[in-house]
Amino acid sequence: xxxxxxxxxxxxxxxxxxxxxxxxxxxxxxxxxxxxxxxxxxxxxxxxxxxxxxxxxxxxxxxxxxxxxxxxxxxxxxxxxxxxxxxxxxxxxxxxxxxxxxxxxxxxxxxxxxxxxxxxxxxxxxxxxxxxxxxxxxxxxxxxxxxxxxxxxxxxxxxxxxxxxxxxxxxxxxxxxxxxxxxxxxxxxxxxxxxxxxxxxxxxxxxxxxxxxxxxxxxxxxxxxxxxxxxxxxxxxxxxxxxxxxxxxxxxxxxxxxxxxxxxxxxxxxxxxxxxxxxxxxxxxxxxxxxxxxxxxxxxxxxxxxxxxxxxxxxxxxxxxxxxxxxxxxxxxxxxxxxxxxxxxxxxxxxxxxxxxxxxxxxxxxxxxxxxxxxxxxxxxxxxxxxxxxxxxxxxxxxxxxxxxxxxxxxxxxxxxxxxxxxxxxxxxxxxxxxxxxxxxxxxxxxxxxxxxxxxxxxxxxxxxxxxxxxxxxxxxxxxxxxxxxxxxxxxxxxxxxxxxxxxxxxxxxxxxxxxxxxxxxxxxxxxxxxxxxxxxxxxxxxxxxxxxxxxxxxxxxxxxxxxxxx
Numbered sequence: 001x002x003x004x005x006x007x008x009x010x011x012x013x014x015x016x017x018x019x020x021x022x023x024x025x026x027x028x029x030x031x032x033x034x035x036x037x038x039x040x041x042x043x044x045x046x047x048x049x050x051x052x053x054x055x056x057x058x059x060x061x062x063x064x065x066x067x068x069x070x071x072x073x074x075x076x077x078x079x080x081x082x083x084x085x086x087x088x089x090x091x092x093x094x095x096x097x098x099x100x101x102x103x104x105x106x107x108x109x110x111x112x113x114x115x116x117x118x119x120x121x122x123x124x125x126x127x128x129x130x131x132x133x134x135x136x137x138x139x140x141x142x143x144x145x146x147x148x149x150x151x152x153x154x155x156x157x158x159x160x161x162x163x164x165x166x167x168x169x170x171x172x173x174x175x176x177x178x179x180x181x182x183x184x185x186x187x188x189x190x191x192x193x194x195x196x197x198x199x200x201x202x203x204x205x206x207x208x209x210x211x212x213x214x215x216x217x218x219x220x221x222x223x224x225x226x227x228x229x230x231x232x233x234x235x236x237x238x239x240x241x242x243x244x245x246x247x248x249x250x251x252x253x254x255x256x257x258x259x260x261x262x263x264x265x266x267x268x269x270x271x272x273x274x275x276x277x278x279x280x281x282x283x284x285x286x287x288x289x290x291x292x293x294x295x296x297x298x299x300x301x302x303x304x305x306x307x308x309x310x311x312x313x314x315x316x317x318x319x320x321x322x323x324x325x326x327x328x329x330x331x332x333x334x335x336x337x338x339x340x341x342x343x344x345x346x347x348x349x350x351x352x353x354x355x356x357x358x359x360x361x362x363x364x365x366x367x368x369x370x371x372x373x374x375x376x377x378x379x380x381x382x383x384x385x386x387x388x389x390x391x392x393x394x395x396x397x398x399x400x401x402x403x404x405x406x407x408x409x410x411x412x413x414x415x416x417x418x419x420x421x422x423x424x425x426x427x428x429x430x431x432x433x434x435x436x437x438x439x440x441x442x443x444x445x446x447x448x449x450x451x452x453x454x455x456x457x458x459x460x461x462x463x464x465x466x467x468x469x470x471x472x473x474x475x476x477x478x479x480x481x482x483x484x485x486x487x488x489x490x491x492x493x494x495x496x497x498x499x500x501x502x503x504x505x506x507x508x509x510x511x512x513x514x515x516x517x518x519x520x521x522x523x524x525x526x527x528x529x530x531x532x533x534x535x536x537x538x539x540x541x542x543x544x545x546x547x548x549x550x551x552x553x554x555x556x557x558x559x560x561x562x563x564x565x566x567x
Contacts, residue, residue, distance in 0.1 A: 033485030040478045053080065054095050057108060058087040064108035071102060106153060106183075115141060135161055142200055146178065149196075151186040155179065159204065175211040176200045182216060190239070193222045240278050243382060248272045254425045255391060259418060267394040267443070272426065275386040283377040305363035387426055391438040393418065410440045 056079070057068065068088060072079045077098055080089050090098055102108070115137040121130070139157045146155040156179045162172040178196060182188065188196075197212045214223035248271075255270040393415075395407045410418075419438045428434045455461055540547045 029485060029488075033481055036481045037478060037486060040474055040481060043474060052092040053089040054092045056088045056090045056095060056098060060088070060108055068102060068107055071105065071107060072098070075101065131161075131163075135159055138203070142178075142203055145199060146180070146196060149192070151182055151188055151192070152180055153183045154181040157200065161204070171206075173211060174204050174207045176204065176207065176213070178212065178214045180214065180216050180222070188222065197223050240276070240382075244274055244276050247274045247276065247384070251387065251389070251426050255389065255422055258421050258425050259391070259393070262418070263393055263396070268391065270389065270391045270422075272390075273388040274384055277383045277385045278381050280378070280381050283375075285375045285377075286372055299366055300369050301365075301367040303363075303365040305365075306361065308360040384432075386432055387428075387434045389422055389426055389434075389436045391418075391422055391436070393438065393440050394443045395440065407442055415440055 057064075060068065065088065069079065072088075072090070075098070077090055077094055081087070082089065118133055118137055121133070125133075139159055142157040142159075143155050146152055146157065158177045158179075160175045160177075162174060164171055178200060180188070180196075193214055196214055197209050200212045201207045201209045212223060213221065215221055251272040251274070252270050255272070256268060259268045259270075393410065395409050397405055397407050399405045415438060419436055422428075422436050422438060423434075426434070426436070428436060
């Protein structure tokens, strides 16, 4: 009886008793589920706080890597390296913005090797390898020099250096090609291109400037290497075309600037055609002033010539030896006046001879300074010969009080005023033959049908799914562990042990019985079964120790009669 009383009934056991009643497999399953749940929660918390890293640049040189890291520090952008420093990682949401900001500063510039390649010469290098290393070093040095220009973003230099041989009479000349990538909005003028050409040609022996070709990143030839039959560079037409395009763009923008405030943006279209005269002419004229009076003139040179010739003299004097002798020298001056001599006086014969007829000639040449003006006129190149402007203006739209929008054409007065504005804007000249045509017409609205992109292919949806992948995956795994492992183990703890049906029937005030249909003729009073059940309940309330002994006997397998006897 005392042994039976030592075993009390516990209808509601504690959590510790229930945990101790679990077997080893249930305890291991519960511990494993709790550990997995804690690990998943920690991983989800860490991954939620940690930003996703992506590659900003890879395979950078040490110089570019240092410059990029210094710039990232100034921009307060977090970064980290991969093993070996081969790549720089930044948060995924800052990759594109950081690349654009670094590109605006010209980073990365790329590694260009110069003559330092010659410092790493290996033992046993051949002559061909040495020549290739020298060529690569020279190309690198030229690339560095060209990239130092403010307008050049990057450059590549290719040299064609032929192998010189003393056995050939005519050696092949070297040549070079330069590929330039310019900064946006920074074009090179002709003087800068010529400077690049002369830089390359002066750096390579026996290279002529005509052998250097300079191209931009669009494949356009910038250097003028050839010349036409008239000695003019073959690319001069491209420069003239560019000049014409600049003039047309300038006048077109002027028209838009004057009309857009009146009719609104995107409501006016304009085109301007300019005829430009690029011919060069030179005119030289020499103008002489009228001859002035001799007194006012300036003598430049003067020449006076006089000559006299005596006439033929006849025979005179007494025939004989004296008359046949030549006359002696003159005793009187040449221009002295003649004196009369008496006939028969001495010297009369000579005087007679002198009195013969004489011919005299005088010439005078005077050169005066003559006034003259020499004028040289050279017509300028690029003179505008004619301008033609075509302008289209959209109809005016009006909205009434009900919100309905109607399109109304412009009036004639408005068109005339706009035409006058355009003429004044482009500097209209009737003598030059300019023309302006302004038309008012409704603009066609083209409906652009964009292809429908599936929802799962849209970048926004993909980015959203990528951002929620880790949190949702972690949450799903945690739910599986919770409901698949932990919940069954906890349910086994919270569920009380099952009791014997007989004891439940005895302890329950109102036992659960199946609902049966009542018989048609129900006898009055309790049935024998109900009376026996009521007696069992009363016994349980009055003597619980005896009932506990009976239950213990059932569990241990003893007979029912022995239990009743002990009670």
